[in-house]
Each structure stands twice: as C-alpha cells, then as structure tokens.
Amino acid sequence: MSEARIHARGYLAYEGPRHSPSRAMCNLAYHTVQRVLGLKRSNWQKVLPALTLIIAFMPAIVFVGLAVLLPGSEELELGESGEYYVIIVGALYLFAAFVAPEAVCTDRRSGMLGLYMASPLNRNTYLVSKFAAIVGVLAFMTIGPPLLMLIAYTLEGVGPDGVVDWLAELGRLLSAGLLMAVFWGSLSIAVSCLFERRTRASVVIFLIPLVSTAVGDGLSEATEFSDSYQLINLFSLSVETVYRIYGQVNPVEGAIVRIDTWLVFAVTSGLIVASCWFACWRYQQIEIER
Amino acid sequence: MSDLIDAPVIFAEGVRKSYGTNHVLLGLDCEVGSGITGLLGANGAGKSTLIGLILGLRPRHGGVLSVLGVDPHQSGPELRLRLGYAPEHHNLPGDVQAADLVQHVAQLHGLPKRIATERASNALWQVGLGEERFRPIGTMSTGQRQRVKMAQALAHDPDLLLLDEPTDGLDPVQRDAMLALIGQVGSEFGIDILLSSHLLEEIERVCDSVVILANGVVGYSGALDDLDSPEAGMRVEVDGDSQLLADVLEARGAEVSIQHNSLTVSSSATANDLIRDTVAELGMGLRRLEPHRTTLEDVFIEVSK
Secondary structure, eight states: OOOOOOOOOOOOOOOSOOOOHHHHHHHHHHHHHHHHTTTTSOHHHHHHHHHHHHHHHHHHHHHHHHHHHSTTOTTOOOOOGGGHHHHHHHHHHHHHHHTTTHHHHHHHHHTHHHHHHTTTOOHHHHHHHHHHHHHHHHHHHHHHHHHHHHHHHHHHTOSOSHHHHHHHHHHHHHHHHHHHHHHHHHHHHHHHTTOSSHHHHHHHHHHHHHHHHHHHHHHHHHSSOHHHHGGGOHHHHHHHHHHHHHTOOOSSOSGGGGSOHHHHHHHHHHHHHHHHHHHHHHHHHOOOOO | OHHHHHSOSEEEEEEEEEETTEEEEEEEEEEEOSSEEEEEEOTTSSHHHHHHHHTTOSOOSEEEEEETTBOTTTSHHHHHTTEEEEOSOOOOOTTSBHHHHHHHHHHHTTOOHHHHHHHHHHHHHHTTOTTTTTSBGGGSOHHHHHHHHHHHHHTTOOSEEEEESTTTTOOHHHHHHHHHHHHHHHHTSOOEEEEEESOHHHHHHHOSEEEEEETTEEEEEEEGGGGGOGGGOEEEEEESOHHHHHHHHHHTTOOEEEETTEEEEOOOTTHHHHHHHHHHHTTOEEEEEEEOOOOHHHHHHHHHO
C-alpha cells in the first residue's frame, strides 16, 4: 500500500472538447424532467408526480395484467380506444396544475433563471427546453397507457387487423397523445410564466379548466349558439380532439359532438399557439435578477 | 497570433443602452485587459446593464462591444460557453446539493457529464467546500452559498469570470477568505476576472486595474498602480497660510492645487527644492512633504461629482 497522499488539488484547465450550445437545451430539459418528477429530491416531492402517473397508468396496467393472466376471458370487454383518454385527461389536469409549474416558477424564485441566462441558453431556448420537458412527461402519460392497451388488444386478438392497420392505430395513438400533451403543457407553461410562486400558478391552472367548463356549459344552455360555446370547455375540447383523431364518436352526449372537426382542431391549435406565444412574450418582458 | 494575445478581454467604444426614456449607458468607452479588473460605480451607474451587455443578454443601442474577441449580442451562446458568472443574489435552489448544481451548470457550458461531475467536485474543493459538497444549498450559510456561486462559475474553466458583488453578505473573516480566493483565481488559475463591486477597499486589495462608471460613461479606467505614479505630484502641508504658499509657488512656475489647507504641487525635477526654499523664505513650518498618493476613493469621488 502506497503512503502517497494528495495534499493539494491544483486547478486544472480544461482543454477537452465541449458540446455545442444546443446540447445545453437537452441538458436543461433532462434536468427539468428530473425536477418535476421529484428525482434527487425529498420523498414528499415525489408524491404528486407519482400519483398522476399512477392515475394515468393504473387502469392500463390492470387491464394488461388481466389480459396476461386470463387470456380469452369474456370479462375483458374492451372499449373504444378514445375512451381511455377520459381517464388520462384527469391525470394531465392534475399534472399540469400541481407538478408542471415547478419547471419554470422555481427557476425565477430561486434565481436559477439568472444562471441559465449566463449559460449558452437564451430566453427562447430556455423556454423550448422547459416546454419539451413538460410535454415529454405529459406525452409519457398520454402515449404510455394507450400503447399498453394496444398491446393488450393485440394480445387478446382483438387488435387492429394486419400490420398496416396496427401501424395506423399506432400513428393515431401517437398523434392523439402528443396533441393532448402539447395542449395541457402549453396551458401550464403559459400560466406558470406569470408567477414566481408555484402554488399561485397551481391555483390558477387548477381553476381555469373548471371555470372553462362552467362557462362553456352555461353558455351552451343559455344561448342558441350552444354548439360553439362548448369549445370553451377545455376538458371536453381536449378529449373531443382525441375522438376526432381516432375518427370515433364521443359517447358522452353533448353539443360538442355536433361541431365540425376542422373547428375543433382550429380551436385546439389556436389555444396551443396562443399559449406558446404568450409564454415567449412574457419571458421577453421578465427582468432577470442578477 | 500576437494580435489575439494582445487583444483586450473587453473592448467597448461608444456603447449606448437605454430602457425606454431611461438612458443608462451614454457612449461607454473602455478596454479591459488581462488580470483582475474592478468595475466600480454608484447604484444606477450602469454596472448591471454593462454586465448584461457583456453576457449578450440584451442588445445595445449603439457602439462597438467585443468580449474575448467576439460581439456578445451576435455570438451570445458561443461566448457564454467561455464565461463564468456568479450573480449578486444569494438565492439558489435550496433542495439541490451543491455538487449537483455545479455539475449541472458545468454541463450547460458544454462539458461532458463525466468531466462535469469530476470538475464540479474539484471546484468545490477549490473554494473550500469539499467536505460540504453533498449538502443541500438551503442548509448552507451565506458565505458557503457565495462559494457555491464561485464554484459553479469556475467549474467549466471559463476564460473570463464575471463576479457581481461576491462579498455581499459576508462577515469580515469570510470576506477576507473570498477576496483571497478571488486573488488566487486571478493569479494562479490564470482566469481573467471582472469584479463588480461598490466597495473601494476590496477593489484596491485584489484588482490590477479598475473601470469606474459614472452617469452612464467611464469616469476612470486604468491600472491601480498608475494611481501611485510619480506624476501624481507632491503633497505639502504647512503651518501658515496655505493660500499664500500656493500663490508664490504658482508665481514661480509650479502647478498647484489646494484642498483643505493641503497643497498638491505637480511633479518636476526641481519641485522638492522649490517647495523647500519657498516655505523657508515665507518663514512657514513644513509639516508634510511627500509624494502625493491618489487613492481610489479620490478618483471615485472626483468622477462621481
């Protein structure tokens, strides 16, 4: 055994390769995913992310488990693909309201935004990274469970016929999942960029869909333009968009099913674009603490 | 090649910046060379605005600005890969371990993960937080947080370090240690430093040169050693009428300024003899005759008027 000891750690210059500035976006997105999921944080910080993931995944996991344990069982009545999104939208709502604000609010409150702006990131690339992180986690919740369901359908022998149909179903699943994730992610980030305190952002995000539901339903019943007013209801709108992607009819009776598909997509896309634009505009106005 | 070596770290010519109708920088000219440079100025003098422009976070409204040879607004991300920045505020995410934060910032500045982990640990050892590196930042004292800020600015081996009030909130012992660390970084690590502060004593202790901002322009820029140059003249205090002595010296060709009964006589080969002889002729007692040392405080007060 050598008796050698390190008595001083002299400063060493770094002459090796450096990643390009665009890699900083990936690092920030990865770091944000870790933060919002509560990784490397206290157990308490993991509760809400875990709860939303459980809500999104549990029914699919139970179904897949039953499909494996009880193959061919008549108990396994499979609904239409779009129906699962009614469950998922609840998980998305909770995640967007109570977990996602952590991604941006805390950076402003903790002064990290100033450090990020002194790195190769700028306001726009910072926001893109944050948005990608939130949408990534939301997409995991919107794509994961239906993908498990698709596998279960296939295992049960009641899935799409042939490779082409299976791939078409996969395409619809990915499109619907991604659109839902972007919809709720953009809403969350647009509201979160208004607040430094996460709890305030959570309250507002929590209330917006509820208010939109009350206003949409109220106006639908009170006016003769009932169909269009249903588009104000954010829950109905996001779920209806998924049904339209799947080409299925929403079994829940409501005026929204009578609205033209192009209008449903236009309003959904418009809300996403408006939310993203607002977040970008807002971040150009923010004075960064130095 | 020699042009690159001799090029100033920061070069500004006629830099202007406004926020609406508030004109903050009104044609700033300066050259910051290698070593440790102090950036002084009263509140509202434009220090933070200048740092923002150096980081390339805001567009300027006129003039030329070059940092490490590039325009920060046009090449912001590439430039910031080579910059380290320790902000003034003490807020850092409380639930994050110091090592994780430093590693994260090093990765953002382009270091591969393994290297970033290694250098984060080393940087925390360098700033004296080796044993504390896995502690959540929220449990650390203000002094320790200042050191974490220094470590995150150092870990990716920047060419230029921007330190904004690095001793703010520190007690005297911690302040001495931080200043010693800054001196070590500037001299031993070979990293150029721009140190923004409003504490003259700190700037005098660790900096090689200083840039003083006043009213949106550079009031003074130069090496601190220049303040003590022989050209600064002789300082004279006498028992007697200082004004009379000043008048006689001026009549004999000397340049004299008077302030609070203290005369400053411009340097010349015969200045000492002239003063001695004149004081003797006037029958005054000579209380002080010494090379005039212009302090940073003198300059700061002068340019801030």
